[in-house]
Amino acid sequence: MKLTSKGRYAVMALVDLARFDNINPVSLRDISLRQSISLDYLEQIFSKLKKNEIVKSIRGTQGGYVLNKNPNDIKLTNIFHAVDEKVKTVQCKKESKRGCNGKATKCITHNLWDELEIHINTFFENKSLEDLINDNKETRV
Amino acid sequence: MKLTSKGRYAVMALVDLARFDNINPVSLRDISLRQSISLDYLEQIFSKLKKNEIVKSIRGTQGGYVLNKNPNDIKLTNIFHAVDEKVKTVQCKKESKRGCNGKATKCITHNLWDELEIHINTFFENKSLEDLINDNKETRV
DNA sequence: TACATACCTGACTAAAATGGTCAAGTTTAG
DNA sequence: CTAAACTTGACCATTTTAGTCAGGTATGTA
Ligand code: FES
Ligand code: FES
Numbered sequence: 001m002k003l004t005s006k007g008r009y010a011v012m013a014l015v016d017l018a019r020f021d022n023i024n025p026v027s028l029r030d031i032s033l034r035q036s037i038s039l040d041y042l043e044q045i046f047s048k049l050k051k052n053e054i055v056k057s058i059r060g061t062q063g064g065y066v067l068n069k070n071p072n073d074i075k076l077t078n079i080f081h082a083v084d085e086k087v088k089t090v091q092c093k094k095e096s097k098r099g100c101n102g103k104a105t106k107c108i109t110h111n112l113w114d115e116l117e118i119h120i121n122t123f124f125e126n127k128s129l130e131d132l133i134n135d136n137k138e139t140r141v
Numbered sequence: 142m143k144l145t146s147k148g149r150y151a152v153m154a155l156v157d158l159a160r161f162d163n164i165n166p167v168s169l170r171d172i173s174l175r176q177s178i179s180l181d182y183l184e185q186i187f188s189k190l191k192k193n194e195i196v197k198s199i200r201g202t203q204g205g206y207v208l209n210k211n212p213n214d215i216k217l218t219n220i221f222h223a224v225d226e227k228v229k230t231v232q233c234k235k236e237s238k239r240g241c242n243g244k245a246t247k248c249i250t251h252n253l254w255d256e257l258e259i260h261i262n263t264f265f266e267n268k269s270l271e272d273l274i275n276d277n278k279e280t281r282v
Numbered sequence: 283t284a285c286a287t288a289c290c291t292g293a294c295t296a297a298a299a300t301g302g303t304c305a306a307g308t309t310t311a312g
Numbered sequence: 313c314t315a316a317a318c319t320t321g322a323c324c325a326t327t328t329t330a331g332t333c334a335g336g337t338a339t340g341t342a
Contacts, residue, residue: 001261002229003142003254005330012250027288035249036242041331047290060339061287088143101177108176108277109153112268113144119264120142123257136249146301168317182302188319201310202316283342290337299328308319 007085009037010045014079015132017055018071025057025064045083052082071130080124087120089113148226150178151186155220156273158196159212166198166205186224193223212271221265228261230254 013031020026028046032039046065049055054074055065067074080086090113091100099107154172161167169187173180187206190196195215196206208215221227231254232241240248 001142001144001148001226003257004328005232007142008232008250008254011253012248015249025288029288036244038331040333043290044331050289057289058339059287059289059337060341061285062340063288063338065289085142091146091149103177107153108156109149109273111276112152112273113149116144116261116264120257120261123260127253132250132253135252145299166317170317179302181304184319185302191318198318199310200308200316200318201312202314203311204309204317206318285340285342287340288338291335292333293335294333295331297329297331300326302324302326304321304323306320306322309317310314311316312314 004085006045006083007080009035009041010049010079010083010085011076011132013037013042013045014049014054014067014074014129015136017065018067018129018133019136021067024062025066027064030064048083049079052078054078054082067129071133072128074129076124076127077121079129087117087124089117089120145226147186147224148221150176150182151190151220151224151226152217152273154178154183154186155190155195155208155215155270156277158206159208159270159274160277162207165203166207168205171205189224190220193219195219195223208270212274213269215270217265217268218262220270228258228265230258230261 012035016031016035017026020030028039028042031037032042046055046057050057050065053068056068057063057065090110092098092106092110097104097106099105099110101107153176157172157176158167161171169180169183172178173183187196187198191198191206194209197209198204198206231251233239233247233251238245238247240246240251242248
């Protein structure tokens, strides 16, 4: 079970963005340099964040990205969903009545994995970008 | 973030084993058939479970595997650890002072991922094989 | 108006991880 | 003696990951 770098970078970049987003848009170039993330890769990520209305883009010189919502309204769930970082613990299709083994009933561990998925998602739902910014302020003063 | 089938199968197989482990050892062949898991793959998995003293093996005809501990003392953590299904959310080496970005300090999201890792591991530490057997009895009567 | 900056898009790919299979044993009950 | 079942290690196809590359397009500023 591991986190992919797409999800990790998305959150990193947004925390960085939120910290510097005062008046001016923040360019991916700056984020790239500060956080050591490939610029090309960041572009892919922000394209998705934009589609999901988490950020707004401003083109041209002095352009960049700005948050599209209040940091308190951006939960980790939203970010992960935007970049397709999904938590997948069950193997079967959830809608289906069939199990992961092809049988007509769910497998003997299905409920367990389902519980786990909920457990993890709860964490993501309760954590907002604002929380992260604050945590970060504390540790750096 | 997804669960690999090694971890999933390990737990599945152990629940199956625990349910049928009365007097006689349970053969992998039976587990394979009941749970639709490749026999060859199960062998790899049980080899690891054995090394970690979660099961005991009995060779020869009528042989098979038996639990090596009380189901209540086998936590998901133990099972996952045995088959190398590890939760990895931070990117950096934990012991090191350096961050995942190569810089001298931890990255701005390090604490978050660390929290997440603890959150998930807590789930695994609190869930025992016995819990799973009971859950399963309930749903099947 | 030129031009540099920065967003935008899609194709491509090397490397790693995953989810197994295959082959050749050894042990032991009956 | 033989079949059932564990044991070990090598091997491999496919998928996923984590990017790179090569073009574009929009726009503020000089
Ligand atoms: S995970 Fe849903 S049936 Fe096995
Ligand atoms: S995850 Fe530990 S420093 Fe980034």
